[in-house]
Amino acid sequence: xTKQPIYLVLLADxxxxxxxxxxxxxxxxxFDGNDLNAVVIAPSDQGIEEKYGTAGLKEIxxxxxxxxxxxxxxxxxxxxxxxxxxxxxxxxxFANDKGATSIAKRVAAELKENFIMxxxxxxxxxxxxxxxxxxxxATMLQQVTLASDANAVMTCDMTGVNEQVVTGSAxxxxxxxxxxxAQADQVDYSALPxxxxxxETAKIVVSGGRGxxxxxxxxxxxxxxxxxxxxxxxxxxxxxxxxxxxSTMVGxxxxxxxxxxxxxxxxxxxLQHTVGMDQSKCIIAINTDPAAPIFKLADYGIIGDGETxxxxxxxxxxxxxxx
Amino acid sequence: xxxLVFIKGxxxxxxxxxxxxxxxxxxxxxxxxxxxADKNAIExxxxxxxxxxxxxxxxxxxxxxATEKALRAALALGATKAVTVxxxxxxxxxDNNSAVGxxxxxxxxxxxxxxxxxTGDQALDMPQGYVSASIANxxxxxxxxxxxxxxxxxxxxxYVTLWEKGELTGKxxxxxxxxxxxxxxxxxxxxxxxxxxxxxxxxxxxxxxxxTVIDQAVWDQLNSEAPTSRLAFIPEQxxxxxxxxxxxxxxxxxxLVDQLQTQGIL
Numbered sequence: 001x002t003k004q005p006i007y008l009v010l011l012a013d014x015x016x017x018x019x020x021x022x023x024x025x026x027x028x029x030x031f032d033g034n035d036l037n038a039v040v041i042a043p044s045d046q047g048i049e050e051k052y053g054t055a056g057l058k059e060i061x062x063x064x065x066x067x068x069x070x071x072x073x074x075x076x077x078x079x080x081x082x083x084x085x086x087x088x089x090x091x092x093x094f095a096n097d098k099g100a101t102s103i104a105k106r107v108a109a110e111l112k113e114n115f116i117m118x119x120x121x122x123x124x125x126x127x128x129x130x131x132x133x134x135x136x137x138a139t140m141l142q143q144v145t146l147a148s149d150a151n152a153v154m155t156c157d158m159t160g161v162n163e164q165v166v167t168g169s170a171x172x173x174x175x176x177x178x179x180x181x182a183q184a185d186q187v188d189y190s191a192l193p194x195x196x197x198x199x200e201t202a203k204i205v206v207s208g209g210r211g212x213x214x215x216x217x218x219x220x221x222x223x224x225x226x227x228x229x230x231x232x233x234x235x236x237x238x239x240x241x242x243x244x245x246x247s248t249m250v251g252x253x254x255x256x257x258x259x260x261x262x263x264x265x266x267x268x269x270x271l272q273h274t275v276g277m278d279q280s281k282c283i284i285a286i287n288t289d290p291a292a293p294i295f296k297l298a299d300y301g302i303i304g305d306g307e308t309x310x311x312x313x314x315x316x317x318x319x320x321x322x323x
Numbered sequence: 324x325x326x327l328v329f330i331k332g333x334x335x336x337x338x339x340x341x342x343x344x345x346x347x348x349x350x351x352x353x354x355x356x357x358x359x360a361d362k363n364a365i366e367x368x369x370x371x372x373x374x375x376x377x378x379x380x381x382x383x384x385x386x387x388x389a390t391e392k393a394l395r396a397a398l399a400l401g402a403t404k405a406v407t408v409x410x411x412x413x414x415x416x417x418d419n420n421s422a423v424g425x426x427x428x429x430x431x432x433x434x435x436x437x438x439x440x441x442t443g444d445q446a447l448d449m450p451q452g453y454v455s456a457s458i459a460n461x462x463x464x465x466x467x468x469x470x471x472x473x474x475x476x477x478x479x480x481x482y483v484t485l486w487e488k489g490e491l492t493g494k495x496x497x498x499x500x501x502x503x504x505x506x507x508x509x510x511x512x513x514x515x516x517x518x519x520x521x522x523x524x525x526x527x528x529x530x531x532x533x534x535t536v537i538d539q540a541v542w543d544q545l546n547s548e549a550p551t552s553r554l555a556f557i558p559e560q561x562x563x564x565x566x567x568x569x570x571x572x573x574x575x576x577x578x579l580v581d582q583l584q585t586q587g588i589l
Binding site: 071074097098099101102105106108109110112113114115116117118131134135136137139140141142143144145146147150151152158159160161162185186187188189190191192204228229260261282284290295298299300301302303304305308309312313316317 | 335336340346348418421424445447448449450451452453456457459460461465466468469484485486487488489490491492493494537541542544545548549550551552553554555556557564565566567568569570575576577579580582583584585586587588589
């Protein structure tokens with residue numbers, strides 16, 4: 001048990017997707033036996049209790065003011081810092097998206113507390129708190145040990161943590177109106193248009209080969225890539241057959257890519273292709289031939305017809321909400 | 324414009340890494356290099372100085388060897404002046420110390436007035452991105468972090484910061500603290516000549532022996548709470564593919580999507 005309560009900061013900006021429930025789940029996984037409090041910061045208190053009231057939190061304070069948006073980094077920092085300056089706490093946990101990270105480090109700097117970024121595991125004992133994160137270009141782990149009564153602000157690496165919180169009895173909810181928020185930041189936010197076929201920098205690549213059987217198959221792959229905010233790739237066979245533009249070719253004579261997710265559809269996985277994609281973080285293979293070498297590289301796979309699977313994927317995946 | 328760039332000699336594995344009893348990389352398996360994002364910070368500062376008689380001062384705080392390597396590399400890139408920051412105020416044995424930014428803020432104050440204080444967005448060895456926030460806060464300066472583009476706009480600077488699906492844009496009121504990403508520019512390469520000059524250049528020193536930028540009691544608290552840290556190897560996990568068969572399971576695609584979403588992959 002930490003000596004003071006643990007707080008989660010839930011940035012509830014309706015203009016953005018958030019990972020607030022994932023953050024609660026992360027904390028529940030890591031702090032078995034500790035009470036968890038949350039401070040929700042939002043343009044109004046409407047709907048907040050409904051969303052988080054039974055999410056397993058003990059106390060929820062809602063900081064509400066109409067101007068709130070997480071793009072106002074300094075203004076949000078100000079509201080949160082004032083709140084925490086008057087509130088005994090041990091750890092303050094944030095999500096790890098860009099906005100939350102920017103606010104978290106500003107709050108830590110304002111409160112003059114330790115800051116630890118991208119924590120993926122927390123262990124609390126009677127005399128210490130150990131936060132684990134990746135270091136040395138993610139090739140090693142770093143274990144940071146704080147005294148159990150130390151204050152620290154952290155962002156949490158929620159890879160693999162879903163929104164399925166352990167629900168509990170109703171939290172004690174209090175609305176704390178922020179009457180005089182600091183001046184809003186002089187900043188503009190604009191959503192970026194989806195980039196088409198920016199293969200080398202795409203986080204998700206949807207790639208097709210002989211198994212797509214023609215240009216129509218690649219139209220389906222393009223739809224899937226668009227839906228995932230990703231980019232279209234292809235094997236040499238598909239490019240040589242004229243089904244798809246040469247700029248999409250991945251492999252020895254094409255581009256080398258290393259996205260977070262590489263979806264290989266109807267690609268057997270010849271070495272000439274795999275040298276261009278084998279460094280991808282997660283490889284998903286779809287192929288009719290269970291003996292295809294691509295399955296040796298895969299993290300996930302479906303043995304089945306590419307076109308059929310892609311059509312099902314398209315109906316299964318909800319389009320990401322552009323923010 | 325005159326800039327101060329805080330840089331770090333990061334300790335990275337040079338070969339297959341080995342750890343000592345304290346969980347630190349052994350001297351035989353590691354070495355110091357100039358932090359990659361700091362090269363972009365230096366480049367950004369050089370671009371603001373170019374053609375305007377501006378100066379670029381680089382400063383670094385850390386072990387003597389790592390600091391000298393970083394500073395000489397920065398001089399070879401064209402920095403005007405290099406400074407080692409000396410201080411024995413930090414709690415001994417602590418690591419990953421969030422109080423470092425306060426020491427650097429104090430050093431910046433001693434080094435004079437600058438239009439911009441730059442840093443890289445994060446260190447390669449122990450990524451945190453916190454030092455710049457702490458410097459800005461300690462000096463009471465506006466702070467712009469993870470900047471992806473910086474443009475001169477009349478007598479003002481405008482910036483762009485990329486978020487997951489959009490961009491923040493605004494103007495920088497100088498003096499300010501700016502941390503830059505590795506996408507902001509393409510750092511120039513040192514030439515043989517600049518390397519030789521850098522090798523012989525004098526490195527100045529500034530000593531921080533008291534804290535004035537923040538309250539002494541607050542400093543004592545922050546410094547005394549500094550954590551310790553150790554490295555560990557990531558336990559090896561054999562790649563275990565999850566394969567579904569469409570012919571046997573008409574829910575195969577459904578299950579795959581569920582799995583991918585649970586794992587945070589899609």
